[in-house]
Amino acid sequence: MLENYRIRTDLALETTERFKEDNVEIRGVVIHENYDQEKDIRTTVVKIETENGAKAMGRPQGTYITIEAPNLSIPDEDYHREISEEIARHLRQLINLKEETSVLVVGLGNREITPDALGPHVVGNLRMTRHIIREYGISGIGEEKAHRVSGIVPGVMAQTGMETLEIIQGVVAETKPEVVIAIDALAARSTKRLNRTIQITDTGINPGSGVGNHREGINEENLQVKVIGIGIPTVVDAATIVHDAMSHLLEALDEAEQKEFLEEMISPQLHSLFVTPKDVDETIKRLGYTLSEGLNMAFAQV
Amino acid sequence: MLENYRIRTDLALETTERFKEDNVEIRGVVIHENYDQEKDIRTTVVKIETENGAKAMGRPQGTYITIEAPNLSIPDEDYHREISEEIARHLRQLINLKEETSVLVVGLGNREITPDALGPHVVGNLRMTRHIIREYGISGIGEEKAHRVSGIVPGVMAQTGMETLEIIQGVVAETKPEVVIAIDALAARSTKRLNRTIQITDTGINPGSGVGNHREGINEENLQVKVIGIGIPTVVDAATIVHDAMSHLLEALDEAEQKEFLEEMISPQLHSLFVTPKDVDETIKRLGYTLSEGLNMAFAQV
């Protein structure tokens, strides 16, 4: 629907929902959903298995795990611990953390723009081990086996004069991790997902994704090692808000009328505006902590 | 128009514009406009002179000076200095700073929510003199005459457990300033005003104003001293964005239809969302500096 006005979305789940609305089944895409009623956590695994599926979905082949947790935006320590455990579980499966592994965690985004600072917050809370193991051996960690964890906050292009990908490529070439985990703040298509949804994917972070909009993919193709992308939508484009509010109205129009209508209605200026909840500063800190605890849990055992 | 859905606006200027659109002249309200083409600064003085004018405008009698400066949201030091001078000039007139005066500047808002932190930023940049004069006399300032400047950031009710007004009343009763200047971040009705408009008024800061929504007026009636309110709109309500986008469409409907339409369209959730420009963190710092320099200039000479 609305091809010309397709609102940018970084969540694979939202794309599948659009197909569902239209009662279209997409070949090459397998969807499994699981709902934990007690915890009110819905987990959807979307697997894009063929070229055709990738084309239909407008994103690369791979696995997209979406955790929807309505209470994620609320300050409840126990609930957040459960989410951290859920993240840890999926990560361990996706990376296959049964052997000692060296992991580089990349905190994408701009630490000086609050809703874009999710990645930097996560790296700030991680327990790094690589330098300790290099200096003192595994025994320095007090375990028999341990993963080598390192992390970096590369900053955004306006801050560094470099493509984020260039910095990561350089660090990967020099420190040779087996897996890269890239964390980013995403843009959602709907306010109801804001700060409530976590997407984990083995396709990395790709162009157009994220608040800061990286131009080149942080993915296996570009880095030559496995790349996991983890994202949480922290903003909605102001244009999306308008679009959503008018969706019922638009249903009555045919496609050409819709197009004309929206062209008039949504001023280009709207696209330079963010919509965030009023407590965004506090929310980002809390989400960053929940994510980093998930990573810390995943890396704590071999 | 649209009484039941009147979008909250903190700018008197926006209210006069609505009357203008309808070609209605309001008795008891005098408007003077001045445009400096070279600097691209438009200054509008709205004087509400009668009870009738106050009722029509939905705000107290008094003077409302609005400085519209499109480049205010851009980092240009020289331009910002000119705006500071403009603010200083209006303040000196409004307060009549010809005699030595003791002034308490109140930075309203929540310093931990970026777009609400304008007031705290302003107080943080002010040159305080009251304590120096109390300790060493006027000579401690190195002048023959000097204003006594003090300032406070009272915080918001959720942070203090107290009405902001209570704290200010206590400090005013104890330190006895002759004038209070209250700074606040406002909500605008239109994205085009965002971070580009400064309102200075001798009516203080009144209920419903401001991002943080004080319940009791910071005004002369409550404080028993002259109160100047200075505000800059730093957010737009997400509901406003939708409303604006649909305004043309709504014109075709009668009032009852509009009401029904909007009730359906604008979800209550939208009101818990802020719309801000992407660079809000940096913008607030810069605006806070421009305002505080305006105050510093106004207080620098007797």
Added chain:
Amino acid sequence: MLENYRIRTDLALETTERFKEDNVEIRGVVIHENYDQEKDIRTTVVKIETENGAKAMGRPQGTYITIEAPNLSIPDEDYHREISEEIARHLRQLINLKEETSVLVVGLGNREITPDALGPHVVGNLRMTRHIIREYGISGIGEEKAHRVSGIVPGVMAQTGMETLEIIQGVVAETKPEVVIAIDALAARSTKRLNRTIQITDTGINPGSGVGNHREGINEENLQVKVIGIGIPTVVDAATIVHDAMSHLLEALDEAEQKEFLEEMISPQLHSLFVTPKDVDETIKRLGYTLSEGLNMAFAQV
């Protein structure tokens, strides 16, 4: 000893230790010590009961509780919870929190100077209830009985142009709390106390105390309500470091020689320098949290 060079100390405990070293017993001062070996927490209660005791100790009559917890400077959540409970227990006794009480917590110090920001951090973590009870009654809290908690961060004189005492007096007169609890970062006489010692006293916070050095006492005499002072030493004066290092050496000299010696040795410039541990930013956050949790626990039950 060394009257003219008496190093400023804000801890009553340190004063008693100096008497102990000299084997002097002070009439009018009663000292009780308790050591919990398992938790490694030493609690000393110093009661100054007479005018004579007050003169000897150089501080007002009253109760001074000192909690020494060597691991307080280490990030250990369980240990910190125990300290919070210890603080809560002493506070409840000192204030007699058996009846519903209205409490104003004052976070002294400068939030922009890291080691002085302890008080602001504590108030930032407190659960305020006064405004909820005022608006919705006790039932708004979800309890049958509740204390009314409010808090303020008054800032320091250079930031406000006002004496901290003036601001507090104003707020106390307006909001009429029954008890004031003032939190401050203190200066210690010895590096071994740094961030490891908590002093709770019913004499408030008095001149010369604290990193920021208030000139007038935040105490019952000035506020006309009970005032509890809580302090943690977060800095050592650079001059103290030198003095301590040379103490053995000085023992060999008589008083006049010591005085002359120190006058030459300790340059006045040293007094404008702070000594802090390298991880002061993180330490202050953690200590602030431990203290505020202690207060939250104390206020949670009637």
Added chain:
Amino acid sequence: MLENYRIRTDLALETTERFKEDNVEIRGVVIHENYDQEKDIRTTVVKIETENGAKAMGRPQGTYITIEAPNLSIPDEDYHREISEEIARHLRQLINLKEETSVLVVGLGNREITPDALGPHVVGNLRMTRHIIREYGISGIGEEKAHRVSGIVPGVMAQTGMETLEIIQGVVAETKPEVVIAIDALAARSTKRLNRTIQITDTGINPGSGVGNHREGINEENLQVKVIGIGIPTVVDAATIVHDAMSHLLEALDEAEQKEFLEEMISPQLHSLFVTPKDVDETIKRLGYTLSEGLNMAFAQV
């Protein structure tokens, strides 16, 4: 003197001063001093020209420019601009910025520990151009010729799990700058240098230097491109303070006595303590700005 207790100093100038005190001339080391009385800026150029000189000085062969500006720690905009110009002038000479050059600026240190955050502050204020030129060509800058400026804040080992050198090596290999400029906060030997002295050297930043103590040199040998190191002492080791205070006293003792004396006197704990001025937070911001403006000036013209 005092070999075993040689206080660590990162300033070549301080090493030459020690020789001067002892009236020793060092072969292979040439010193030029220039004093601008009007501006009160003293510039000393120390050239270590031989292996022998390097050994005597305890640091690599190369040029060490020291700018001593007593008012650097004071907030005076005009004075700071002059210092920025002085820095720019020396940089342009040392790098030979006559041709278009690609420069990578590295902000060493930990942004979360105030006195160590100098480097991150500098990179935060720099005008990056490399990405603009890559995207739009030189014309994107609006000049005919331009330097390609990029920058990175690598973080410290405890934050990243990687040696700082590894990260820089990776980024240098990937983005191929012709010159690296590394900025670091240094430790001084004397409180009188604190925040008043700037050292610029073509030997980079070497082990033992800096507040954060990098283990491997950020220098030409390790990076295979020219490396300029710029440092400002922002802390003094607490042990240094004691040592300085006692220096007169120590003169009376012979070397063995001095050694014994100091071993007793300076507790190891002192070395985990920083000495900083009380206004360190504000000072670091200002120094960071002055340095970054110096770099911006140096890069503004080809």
